[in-house]
Amino acid sequence: MALINEHYLKLTKNYLFADIAKRVNAFKVSHKNAKVISLGIGDVTQPLCPAVIEAMHKAVEDMGTRDGFHGYGPEQGYPWLREAIVKNDFLPRGIHLSPDEIFINDGAKSDTGNIGDLVRWDNSMAVTDPIYPVYIDSNVMNGRAGVVNEQGEWSNVCYLPCSEQNKFVPSLPDHRVDMIYLCYPNNPTGMVITKEELRRWVNYALKNDAIIFYDAAYHAYIQDEDIPHSIYEIKGARKVAIELHSYSKTAGFTGLRCGYTVVPKELTAATMDGKQRLPLNPMWLRRQSTKYNGTSYISQRAAEATYTPEGQQQVKETISYYMSNAHLMLETLTRLGFTVYGGENAPYLWMKTPNGISSWQFFDQLLYGAQVVCTPGVGFGPSGEGFVRLTSFGYREDCEEALDRISSWQH
Numbered sequence: 001m002a003l004i005n006e007h008y009l010k011l012t013k014n015y016l017f018a019d020i021a022k023r024v025n026a027f028k029v030s031h032k033n034a035k036v037i038s039l040g041i042g043d044v045t046q047p048l049c050p051a052v053i054e055a056m057h058k059a060v061e062d063m064g065t066r067d068g069f070h071g072y073g074p075e076q077g078y079p080w081l082r083e084a085i086v087k088n089d090f091l092p093r094g095i096h097l098s099p100d101e102i103f104i105n106d107g108a109k110s111d112t113g114n115i116g117d118l119v120r121w122d123n124s125m126a127v128t129d130p131i132y133p134v135y136i137d138s139n140v141m142n143g144r145a146g147v148v149n150e151q152g153e154w155s156n157v158c159y160l161p162c163s164e165q166n167k168f169v170p171s172l173p174d175h176r177v178d179m180i181y182l183c184y185p186n187n188p189t190g191m192v193i194t195k196e197e198l199r200r201w202v203n204y205a206l207k208n209d210a211i212i213f214y215d216a217a218y219h220a221y222i223q224d225e226d227i228p229h230s231i232y233e234i235k236g237a238r239k240v241a242i243e244l245h246s247y248s249k250t251a252g253f254t255g256l257r258c259g260y261t262v263v264p265k266e267l268t269a270a271t272m273d274g275k276q277r278l279p280l281n282p283m284w285l286r287r288q289s290t291k292y293n294g295t296s297y298i299s300q301r302a303a304e305a306t307y308t309p310e311g312q313q314q315v316k317e318t319i320s321y322y323m324s325n326a327h328l329m330l331e332t333l334t335r336l337g338f339t340v341y342g343g344e345n346a347p348y349l350w351m352k353t354p355n356g357i358s359s360w361q362f363f364d365q366l367l368y369g370a371q372v373v374c375t376p377g378v379g380f381g382p383s384g385e386g387f388v389r390l391t392s393f394g395y396r397e398d399c400e401e402a403l404d405r406i407s408s409w410q411h
């Protein structure tokens with residue numbers, strides 16, 4: 001008899017986006033002519049840039065010729081892309097990585113979910129609250145998260161609250177943990193971490209022999225020069241951190257699929273008997289060679305094109321477009337008297353609900369008062385209660401109209 005992996009039964013259903021859709025539909029039924037604008041879009045909306053399109057056309061042509069045809073590629077990704085990554089994403093920040101520390105993937109979500117394969121199922125883990133749900137759910141699936149209580153908290157997960165008090169950068173755990181998930185710039189709060197604060201985390205991991213999984217999916221949105229783009233800007237991080245990158249938010253690859261994971265050669269973990277320390281880089285290569293057959297040649301050529309001078313310029317322009325939306329939202333909403341965080345180095349704004357009302361109450365008020373949709377913060381974890389997430393991924397004209405409506409609604 002085949003038995004199922006019972007851990008899957010423990011997964012709590014995430015109703016967040018279904019609940020939002022339900023409420024928006026109910027509103028539309030009673031307000032037939034209303035034009036609802038979403039400031040909750042979690043996907044990019046701008047088209048791929050010309051340099052990427054050109055590279056893809058060329059790659060397609062390659063595939064149609066005998067000499068240019070590419071079948072299975074290296075599981076770790078083509079060397080030309082890994083070299084371009086080392087040269088463009090790390091070297092300018094004084095980080096010297098070798099191309100064989102880079103693993104090309106089909107977007108950061110897969111590897112964020114899979115990377116936990118490298119460590120025993122019973123390691124303890126810490127996550128920030130609010131959170132990108134993949135970090136917990138992938139660990140529920142392999143049994144690492146333990147059992148869930150009525151509040152939705154997992155027995156083997158240490159929650160690190162991110163609140164106004166700590167500027168949305170959590171305190172270190174008060175006991176030792178083996179694995180830590182960090183994401184900066186953060187989804188959903190849009191907040192960043194300074195080098196000094198990140199150094200505390202790296203030092204904690206060094207001291208406690210822990211591994212940090214650092215999600216840098218939004219690094220390209222950083223505007224302040226002093227904010228770290230990579231955890232490897234911190235001394236010692238190569239011994240303790242794996243970093244996840246994606247072209248999804250950087251260059252609009254959400255429908256194209258490409259990203260990469262950095263597993264430094266210096267990163268090691270102990271065997272059960274404590275007698276040996278083994279490097280994780282060859283283990284990840286082995287894992288990928290067994291379970292992954294590589295990202296498509298066309299997607300990798302597209303990713304490579306983001307590093308040409310034209311590509312860099314065009315990618316920057318798209319990010320500026322989103323960041324202008326973010327600045328406009330931040331400025332207008334603050335002027336209207338809202339307390340708003342994020343939006344300066346990230347495409348997300350984390351807005352406090354007025355008068356201490358709940359995330360969902362404010363969601364309804366905004367929908368009925370201004371026909372604008374937001375994402376209730378509580379959907380990302382208990383510490384998100386009393387906040388909503390706004391995104392700057394929409395079209396400029398929609399963003400402007402939504403802000404006009406909120407202004408009139410407020411007056």
Ligand SMILES: *Cc1c(COP(=O)(O)O)cnc(C)c1O
Pocket residue numbers: 106107108109110132183187215217245246247248249253254258259
């Ligand atoms: C969008 C996003 C990613 C990237 O996902 P892809 O699979 O690369 O599209 C990773 N982490 C966070 C927190 C995200 O919001």
